[in-house]
Amino acid sequence: MLDGFTLMDMRSLLRTLERATLRDIALVCLADALVGASFGAISVSGGLPLWVPIALSALVFAGGSQFAAVGVVLSGGGVLAAVATGLVLNARLLPFGFTVADVLDGSWWRRLVGAQLITDETAAFVLQQSEPRRRRAAFWLCGIALYVVWNVSVLLGAVAGGLIGDTDALGLDAAFPAVLLALVLPSLTDRRTRTAAVVGAVVAVAATPFVPAGLPVLLALVGLLFAGRPGAGEAPAAVRPVEDAEQVERVKRVKRVEQAEPTAKETVR
Amino acid sequence: MMPLYAVLLLAVGTYAFRLAGPLLGGRLALSERLRHLLAVAAAVLLVALVATGALTQGHGFAGWARPAGVLVAGVLALRRAPFPAVVVAGAATTALLRLCGVG
Numbered sequence: 001m002l003d004g005f006t007l008m009d010m011r012s013l014l015r016t017l018e019r020a021t022l023r024d025i026a027l028v029c030l031a032d033a034l035v036g037a038s039f040g041a042i043s044v045s046g047g048l049p050l051w052v053p054i055a056l057s058a059l060v061f062a063g064g065s066q067f068a069a070v071g072v073v074l075s076g077g078g079v080l081a082a083v084a085t086g087l088v089l090n091a092r093l094l095p096f097g098f099t100v101a102d103v104l105d106g107s108w109w110r111r112l113v114g115a116q117l118i119t120d121e122t123a124a125f126v127l128q129q130s131e132p133r134r135r136r137a138a139f140w141l142c143g144i145a146l147y148v149v150w151n152v153s154v155l156l157g158a159v160a161g162g163l164i165g166d167t168d169a170l171g172l173d174a175a176f177p178a179v180l181l182a183l184v185l186p187s188l189t190d191r192r193t194r195t196a197a198v199v200g201a202v203v204a205v206a207a208t209p210f211v212p213a214g215l216p217v218l219l220a221l222v223g224l225l226f227a228g229r230p231g232a233g234e235a236p237a238a239v240r241p242v243e244d245a246e247q248v249e250r251v252k253r254v255k256r257v258e259q260a261e262p263t264a265k266e267t268v269r
Numbered sequence: 270m271m272p273l274y275a276v277l278l279l280a281v282g283t284y285a286f287r288l289a290g291p292l293l294g295g296r297l298a299l300s301e302r303l304r305h306l307l308a309v310a311a312a313v314l315l316v317a318l319v320a321t322g323a324l325t326q327g328h329g330f331a332g333w334a335r336p337a338g339v340l341v342a343g344v345l346a347l348r349r350a351p352f353p354a355v356v357v358a359g360a361a362t363t364a365l366l367r368l369c370g371v372g
Contacts, residue, residue, distance in 0.1 A: 031352060034352050034353055035352070038356060047270070048270060048271055049270070052270075052271045052276065055273070055276050056276055056279070056280075059276060059277070059279075059280035060276070060279050060280045060283050061283075062283055064311070064315060065279065065283065067318075068314065068315070068318055069271070069275075069279060070271070071318055071322055072318075073270060073271050075321070075322065075325070075326070075327075076327055079271065079272060079275045080275075082271070082275060082279075083275050083278045083279050083282070085314060085318075086279045086282075086283070087279065087282045087283065087286075088310055088311075088314055089310075089311050089314050089315070090279075090282070090283040090286050091286055091307050091310065091311075092307045092308055092310070092311045093283065093286045093287050094286045094287075094289055094290065094299065094307060095290075095299050095303075095304045095307060095308075096287075096290070097286065097287050097288065097289055097290020097291055097294070098289075098290035098293075098294055098297075098298065098299055099290070100290065100291075101290045101291050101293075101294025101295070102294070104291040105291075105294075111288070111291040111292065112288070114291065115284065115287040115288040115290075115291050116284060116287065118287045118290075168367070169364060169367060169368075170360060170364050171334070171335075171338055171359070171360035171361060171362065171363030171364035171365075171367065172360055173331075173335055173363070174323070174334075174335045174338030174339050174342070174359045174360050174362070174363035175356050175359060175360045176322055177318070177319045177320075177322035177323040177335075177339045177342075177359075178338065178339050178342035178343075178355060178356050178359035178360070179356055180315055180318055180319045180322070181319045181339060181342060181343045181346060182342065182343075182346040182352060182355045182356070183315065184312060184315040184316055184319065185343070185346050185347060187308075187311075187312045187315075188312060188316075192309070193308075193309050193312050193313075196309050196312070196313050197309075197312050197313050197315075197316035197317075198316070200313040200314075200316060200317045201316050201317050201319070201320035201321075202320075203317075204317040204320055204321050205320050205321055205324055205325060208321055208325045208328060209328045209329065210328075213327065213328070216317070216321055216325075217314060217317045217318055217321060218314075220313055220314060220316075220317030221310060221313060221314070223313045223317075224306060224309060224310055224313060227305065227306060227309040227310075227313075229302060229305070230301045230302060230304070230305035
Protein backbone atom coordinates (compact mmCIF):
# COMPACT_ATOMS: atom_id res chain seq x y z
CA MET A 1 0.00 0.00 0.00
CA LEU A 2 1.11 3.53 -0.72
CA ASP A 3 0.28 4.51 2.85
CA GLY A 4 3.13 2.31 4.04
CA PHE A 5 5.61 4.20 1.90
CA THR A 6 8.30 5.93 3.93
CA LEU A 7 11.14 8.05 2.73
CA MET A 8 13.81 6.00 4.41
CA ASP A 9 12.61 2.58 3.34
CA MET A 10 15.33 2.24 0.71
CA ARG A 11 15.12 -1.56 0.57
CA SER A 12 11.54 -1.52 -0.65
CA LEU A 13 12.46 1.22 -3.15
CA LEU A 14 15.19 -1.00 -4.54
CA ARG A 15 12.83 -3.98 -4.79
CA THR A 16 10.12 -1.95 -6.54
CA LEU A 17 12.30 -0.91 -9.47
CA GLU A 18 13.57 -3.04 -12.32
CA ARG A 19 17.23 -3.94 -12.52
CA ALA A 20 17.72 -1.88 -15.70
CA THR A 21 16.31 1.24 -14.02
CA LEU A 22 18.60 0.77 -11.02
CA ARG A 23 21.60 0.44 -13.35
CA ASP A 24 20.58 3.61 -15.24
CA ILE A 25 20.24 5.53 -11.96
CA ALA A 26 23.71 4.34 -10.89
CA LEU A 27 25.20 5.46 -14.23
CA VAL A 28 23.56 8.88 -13.96
CA CYS A 29 24.99 9.20 -10.42
CA LEU A 30 28.46 8.34 -11.72
CA ALA A 31 28.21 10.93 -14.52
CA ASP A 32 26.97 13.59 -12.12
CA ALA A 33 29.77 12.78 -9.68
CA LEU A 34 32.30 13.71 -12.38
CA VAL A 35 30.43 16.92 -13.23
CA GLY A 36 30.15 17.77 -9.51
CA ALA A 37 33.86 17.20 -8.89
CA SER A 38 34.64 19.44 -11.88
CA PHE A 39 32.33 22.11 -10.48
CA GLY A 40 33.99 22.07 -7.05
CA ALA A 41 37.49 22.11 -8.51
CA ILE A 42 36.81 24.86 -11.07
CA SER A 43 35.05 27.10 -8.52
CA VAL A 44 37.79 26.95 -5.90
CA SER A 45 40.74 26.99 -8.32
CA GLY A 46 39.09 30.02 -9.95
CA GLY A 47 39.35 31.89 -6.66
CA LEU A 48 36.06 31.37 -4.82
CA PRO A 49 36.14 30.39 -1.14
CA LEU A 50 35.48 26.72 -0.31
CA TRP A 51 32.01 27.34 1.15
CA VAL A 52 30.56 28.83 -2.06
CA PRO A 53 30.44 25.67 -4.24
CA ILE A 54 29.43 23.61 -1.18
CA ALA A 55 26.54 25.93 -0.21
CA LEU A 56 25.40 26.25 -3.84
CA SER A 57 25.31 22.47 -4.23
CA ALA A 58 23.36 21.85 -1.03
CA LEU A 59 20.90 24.75 -1.40
CA VAL A 60 20.50 25.21 -5.16
CA PHE A 61 21.21 21.61 -6.26
CA ALA A 62 21.06 22.33 -10.01
CA GLY A 63 24.37 21.80 -11.81
CA GLY A 64 23.85 24.00 -14.86
CA SER A 65 22.84 27.06 -12.85
CA GLN A 66 25.67 26.50 -10.36
CA PHE A 67 28.20 26.49 -13.22
CA ALA A 68 26.48 29.50 -14.78
CA ALA A 69 26.41 31.61 -11.61
CA VAL A 70 30.02 30.82 -10.75
CA GLY A 71 31.06 31.42 -14.36
CA VAL A 72 29.49 34.88 -14.42
CA VAL A 73 31.14 35.81 -11.10
CA LEU A 74 34.57 34.44 -12.07
CA SER A 75 34.48 36.41 -15.34
CA GLY A 76 34.01 39.59 -13.30
CA GLY A 77 30.25 39.87 -13.66
CA GLY A 78 27.91 41.37 -11.08
CA VAL A 79 26.30 39.26 -8.39
CA LEU A 80 22.77 40.07 -9.57
CA ALA A 81 23.63 39.09 -13.14
CA ALA A 82 24.92 35.77 -11.79
CA VAL A 83 21.71 35.17 -9.82
CA ALA A 84 19.49 36.21 -12.75
CA THR A 85 21.32 33.86 -15.15
CA GLY A 86 20.97 30.97 -12.70
CA LEU A 87 17.28 31.67 -12.18
CA VAL A 88 16.45 31.83 -15.90
CA LEU A 89 18.25 28.50 -16.33
CA ASN A 90 16.33 26.95 -13.45
CA ALA A 91 12.98 28.18 -14.74
CA ARG A 92 12.98 24.95 -16.77
CA LEU A 93 12.41 23.11 -13.46
CA LEU A 94 8.93 24.69 -13.33
CA PRO A 95 7.39 22.31 -15.92
CA PHE A 96 9.28 19.39 -14.34
CA GLY A 97 7.52 20.17 -11.06
CA PHE A 98 4.15 19.80 -12.76
CA THR A 99 5.31 16.57 -14.42
CA VAL A 100 6.19 14.88 -11.12
CA ALA A 101 3.44 16.52 -9.01
CA ASP A 102 1.48 13.23 -8.68
CA VAL A 103 4.53 11.55 -7.10
CA LEU A 104 4.69 14.15 -4.34
CA ASP A 105 0.99 14.06 -3.57
CA GLY A 106 0.31 13.54 0.13
CA SER A 107 1.79 15.04 3.25
CA TRP A 108 3.23 18.55 3.37
CA TRP A 109 6.72 17.51 4.39
CA ARG A 110 6.88 15.08 1.49
CA ARG A 111 6.11 17.91 -0.95
CA LEU A 112 8.54 20.29 0.71
CA VAL A 113 11.44 17.80 0.81
CA GLY A 114 10.61 16.21 -2.53
CA ALA A 115 10.53 19.58 -4.32
CA GLN A 116 14.23 20.12 -3.59
CA LEU A 117 15.01 16.78 -5.33
CA ILE A 118 13.36 17.78 -8.64
CA THR A 119 16.03 17.84 -11.34
CA ASP A 120 16.26 16.99 -15.05
CA GLU A 121 17.34 13.51 -14.01
CA THR A 122 14.60 12.70 -11.48
CA ALA A 123 11.93 14.04 -13.86
CA ALA A 124 13.28 11.83 -16.65
CA PHE A 125 13.24 8.70 -14.48
CA VAL A 126 9.70 9.40 -13.27
CA LEU A 127 8.54 9.84 -16.88
CA GLN A 128 9.90 6.40 -17.78
CA GLN A 129 7.58 4.72 -15.25
CA SER A 130 3.81 4.52 -15.58
CA GLU A 131 2.78 2.65 -12.42
CA PRO A 132 2.33 5.07 -9.45
CA ARG A 133 4.35 2.89 -7.03
CA ARG A 134 7.30 2.74 -9.43
CA ARG A 135 7.06 6.45 -10.23
CA ARG A 136 7.43 7.17 -6.51
CA ALA A 137 10.27 4.69 -6.07
CA ALA A 138 12.16 6.06 -9.10
CA PHE A 139 11.75 9.64 -7.90
CA TRP A 140 12.89 9.11 -4.32
CA LEU A 141 15.70 6.70 -5.07
CA CYS A 142 17.15 8.80 -7.91
CA GLY A 143 16.58 12.05 -6.00
CA ILE A 144 18.20 10.97 -2.75
CA ALA A 145 21.10 9.16 -4.45
CA LEU A 146 21.83 12.16 -6.68
CA TYR A 147 21.63 14.62 -3.80
CA VAL A 148 24.17 12.64 -1.76
CA VAL A 149 26.49 11.89 -4.70
CA TRP A 150 26.37 15.47 -6.01
CA ASN A 151 27.22 17.11 -2.68
CA VAL A 152 29.98 14.65 -1.77
CA SER A 153 31.64 14.95 -5.20
CA VAL A 154 31.45 18.76 -5.16
CA LEU A 155 33.09 18.76 -1.70
CA LEU A 156 35.90 16.46 -2.85
CA GLY A 157 36.41 18.48 -6.05
CA ALA A 158 36.46 21.76 -4.11
CA VAL A 159 39.11 20.46 -1.70
CA ALA A 160 41.21 19.19 -4.63
CA GLY A 161 40.75 22.50 -6.46
CA GLY A 162 42.28 24.33 -3.51
CA LEU A 163 45.54 22.42 -3.99
CA ILE A 164 45.99 23.59 -7.59
CA GLY A 165 48.48 26.42 -8.10
CA ASP A 166 48.63 28.25 -11.44
CA THR A 167 45.24 27.46 -12.97
CA ASP A 168 45.84 29.28 -16.28
CA ALA A 169 49.05 27.31 -16.95
CA LEU A 170 46.97 24.12 -16.58
CA GLY A 171 44.31 25.40 -18.98
CA LEU A 172 41.59 25.17 -16.32
CA ASP A 173 39.92 28.32 -17.66
CA ALA A 174 39.05 26.23 -20.75
CA ALA A 175 37.56 23.47 -18.58
CA PHE A 176 34.54 25.57 -17.57
CA PRO A 177 33.20 26.26 -21.09
CA ALA A 178 34.21 22.70 -22.06
CA VAL A 179 32.02 21.18 -19.33
CA LEU A 180 29.04 23.36 -20.29
CA LEU A 181 29.49 22.53 -23.98
CA ALA A 182 29.46 18.79 -23.23
CA LEU A 183 26.29 19.27 -21.17
CA VAL A 184 24.37 21.39 -23.68
CA LEU A 185 25.27 19.67 -26.98
CA PRO A 186 22.64 16.90 -26.69
CA SER A 187 19.81 19.45 -26.35
CA LEU A 188 20.75 21.13 -29.64
CA THR A 189 19.31 18.45 -31.94
CA ASP A 190 16.24 20.63 -32.59
CA ARG A 191 16.94 23.08 -35.43
CA ARG A 192 15.02 26.02 -33.92
CA THR A 193 16.73 25.59 -30.56
CA ARG A 194 20.06 25.62 -32.40
CA THR A 195 19.18 28.80 -34.31
CA ALA A 196 18.05 30.54 -31.12
CA ALA A 197 21.25 29.46 -29.34
CA VAL A 198 23.58 30.61 -32.14
CA VAL A 199 21.84 34.01 -32.43
CA GLY A 200 22.04 34.39 -28.64
CA ALA A 201 25.72 33.46 -28.53
CA VAL A 202 26.61 35.97 -31.29
CA VAL A 203 24.70 38.73 -29.47
CA ALA A 204 26.40 37.86 -26.17
CA VAL A 205 29.94 37.89 -27.60
CA ALA A 206 29.29 41.07 -29.62
CA ALA A 207 27.93 42.86 -26.54
CA THR A 208 30.81 41.85 -24.24
CA PRO A 209 33.10 44.86 -24.97
CA PHE A 210 30.31 47.36 -24.35
CA VAL A 211 28.16 46.26 -21.41
CA PRO A 212 28.95 45.29 -17.79
CA ALA A 213 30.17 41.70 -17.31
CA GLY A 214 27.37 39.19 -16.74
CA LEU A 215 24.86 41.11 -18.85
CA PRO A 216 25.92 39.69 -22.27
CA VAL A 217 24.70 36.19 -21.32
CA LEU A 218 21.28 37.59 -20.36
CA LEU A 219 21.14 39.59 -23.62
CA ALA A 220 21.49 36.25 -25.41
CA LEU A 221 17.84 35.64 -24.54
CA VAL A 222 16.89 37.74 -27.61
CA GLY A 223 17.68 34.48 -29.41
CA LEU A 224 14.32 33.27 -28.06
CA LEU A 225 12.69 35.30 -30.85
CA PHE A 226 13.84 32.45 -33.10
CA ALA A 227 12.55 29.70 -30.80
CA GLY A 228 9.41 29.14 -32.88
CA ARG A 229 6.30 27.45 -31.57
CA PRO A 230 6.02 23.92 -30.21
CA GLY A 231 4.42 21.44 -32.61
CA ALA A 232 2.87 24.08 -34.88
CA GLY A 233 -0.72 23.26 -35.92
CA GLU A 234 -1.30 20.54 -33.31
CA ALA A 235 -3.55 20.60 -30.28
CA PRO A 236 -1.51 21.07 -27.07
CA ALA A 237 -3.00 17.91 -25.51
CA ALA A 238 -1.70 15.83 -28.40
CA VAL A 239 1.76 17.32 -28.09
CA ARG A 240 2.36 16.70 -24.40
CA PRO A 241 3.28 12.98 -24.46
CA VAL A 242 5.70 13.63 -27.33
CA GLU A 243 7.24 16.50 -25.44
CA ASP A 244 7.63 14.33 -22.35
CA ALA A 245 9.23 11.54 -24.36
CA GLU A 246 11.63 14.11 -25.78
CA GLN A 247 12.50 15.24 -22.27
CA VAL A 248 13.39 11.68 -21.33
CA GLU A 249 15.48 11.22 -24.46
CA ARG A 250 17.26 14.52 -23.93
CA VAL A 251 18.28 13.75 -20.38
CA LYS A 252 19.34 10.24 -21.34
CA ARG A 253 21.47 11.67 -24.11
CA VAL A 254 23.01 14.22 -21.76
CA LYS A 255 24.02 11.37 -19.49
CA ARG A 256 25.45 9.38 -22.35
CA VAL A 257 28.06 12.03 -22.93
CA GLU A 258 29.77 10.12 -20.15
CA GLN A 259 29.19 6.65 -21.54
CA ALA A 260 30.09 7.22 -25.19
CA GLU A 261 27.16 5.02 -26.13
CA PRO A 262 25.38 5.45 -29.49
CA THR A 263 21.69 6.39 -29.27
CA ALA A 264 18.87 6.01 -31.73
CA LYS A 265 18.50 9.74 -32.28
CA GLU A 266 20.80 11.66 -34.57
CA THR A 267 23.30 14.10 -33.09
CA VAL A 268 24.44 17.49 -34.27
CA ARG A 269 27.23 17.19 -36.80
CA MET B 270 32.80 37.69 -5.37
CA MET B 271 29.80 35.53 -4.40
CA PRO B 272 28.19 36.76 -1.16
CA LEU B 273 25.89 34.57 0.93
CA TYR B 274 22.79 36.58 -0.01
CA ALA B 275 23.41 35.77 -3.69
CA VAL B 276 23.57 32.03 -2.93
CA LEU B 277 20.36 32.33 -0.89
CA LEU B 278 18.55 34.34 -3.60
CA LEU B 279 19.38 31.72 -6.21
CA ALA B 280 18.43 28.92 -3.82
CA VAL B 281 15.06 30.43 -2.83
CA GLY B 282 14.11 31.30 -6.43
CA THR B 283 15.07 27.83 -7.66
CA TYR B 284 13.10 26.20 -4.84
CA ALA B 285 10.05 28.28 -5.79
CA PHE B 286 10.24 27.00 -9.39
CA ARG B 287 10.41 23.45 -8.04
CA LEU B 288 7.62 23.80 -5.49
CA ALA B 289 5.04 25.41 -7.81
CA GLY B 290 4.21 22.12 -9.55
CA PRO B 291 3.75 19.96 -6.41
CA LEU B 292 1.65 22.73 -4.79
CA LEU B 293 -0.51 23.73 -7.78
CA GLY B 294 -0.30 20.57 -9.91
CA GLY B 295 -3.96 19.66 -9.55
CA ARG B 296 -5.33 23.11 -10.27
CA LEU B 297 -3.11 24.52 -13.01
CA ALA B 298 -1.40 23.33 -16.18
CA LEU B 299 1.46 25.01 -18.04
CA SER B 300 0.88 25.83 -21.69
CA GLU B 301 2.93 23.94 -24.27
CA ARG B 302 4.21 27.29 -25.53
CA LEU B 303 5.66 28.16 -22.10
CA ARG B 304 7.24 24.72 -21.64
CA HIS B 305 8.91 25.06 -25.04
CA LEU B 306 10.18 28.59 -24.33
CA LEU B 307 11.64 27.58 -20.94
CA ALA B 308 13.48 24.63 -22.49
CA VAL B 309 14.90 26.75 -25.33
CA ALA B 310 15.85 29.54 -22.89
CA ALA B 311 18.00 27.10 -20.91
CA ALA B 312 19.83 25.97 -24.06
CA VAL B 313 20.29 29.57 -25.24
CA LEU B 314 21.85 30.65 -21.93
CA LEU B 315 24.18 27.65 -21.75
CA VAL B 316 25.46 28.18 -25.31
CA ALA B 317 25.94 31.90 -24.62
CA LEU B 318 27.96 30.97 -21.51
CA VAL B 319 30.10 28.62 -23.60
CA ALA B 320 30.70 31.30 -26.24
CA THR B 321 31.54 34.16 -23.86
CA GLY B 322 33.48 31.84 -21.55
CA ALA B 323 35.55 30.52 -24.45
CA LEU B 324 36.18 33.76 -26.34
CA THR B 325 36.20 36.63 -23.87
CA GLN B 326 38.06 37.72 -20.75
CA GLY B 327 36.77 40.87 -19.08
CA HIS B 328 35.71 43.12 -21.97
CA GLY B 329 38.23 41.75 -24.49
CA PHE B 330 39.40 38.67 -26.38
CA ALA B 331 40.62 35.77 -24.24
CA GLY B 332 43.45 34.86 -26.64
CA TRP B 333 43.62 31.84 -28.95
CA ALA B 334 44.64 29.15 -26.46
CA ARG B 335 41.34 28.97 -24.57
CA PRO B 336 38.89 28.81 -27.54
CA ALA B 337 41.18 26.23 -29.18
CA GLY B 338 40.89 24.04 -26.07
CA VAL B 339 37.11 24.44 -25.96
CA LEU B 340 36.91 23.57 -29.67
CA VAL B 341 38.86 20.33 -29.08
CA ALA B 342 36.51 19.51 -26.19
CA GLY B 343 33.45 20.20 -28.37
CA VAL B 344 34.67 17.91 -31.15
CA LEU B 345 35.34 15.12 -28.63
CA ALA B 346 31.90 15.61 -27.05
CA LEU B 347 30.24 15.35 -30.48
CA ARG B 348 32.16 12.13 -31.05
CA ARG B 349 30.75 10.86 -27.72
CA ALA B 350 34.07 10.69 -25.91
CA PRO B 351 33.72 10.04 -22.15
CA PHE B 352 33.05 13.17 -20.11
CA PRO B 353 36.41 13.22 -18.23
CA ALA B 354 38.31 12.83 -21.53
CA VAL B 355 36.41 15.79 -23.00
CA VAL B 356 37.29 18.10 -20.13
CA VAL B 357 40.89 16.96 -19.69
CA ALA B 358 41.60 17.18 -23.44
CA GLY B 359 40.19 20.72 -23.57
CA ALA B 360 42.27 21.93 -20.64
CA ALA B 361 45.40 20.10 -21.86
CA THR B 362 45.12 21.67 -25.34
CA THR B 363 44.93 25.16 -23.82
CA ALA B 364 47.81 24.41 -21.43
CA LEU B 365 50.04 23.05 -24.23
CA LEU B 366 49.34 26.04 -26.49
CA ARG B 367 50.30 28.38 -23.63
CA LEU B 368 53.45 26.37 -23.03
CA CYS B 369 54.29 26.95 -26.71
CA GLY B 370 53.79 30.69 -26.25
CA VAL B 371 50.29 31.06 -27.73
CA GLY B 372 48.32 33.58 -25.68
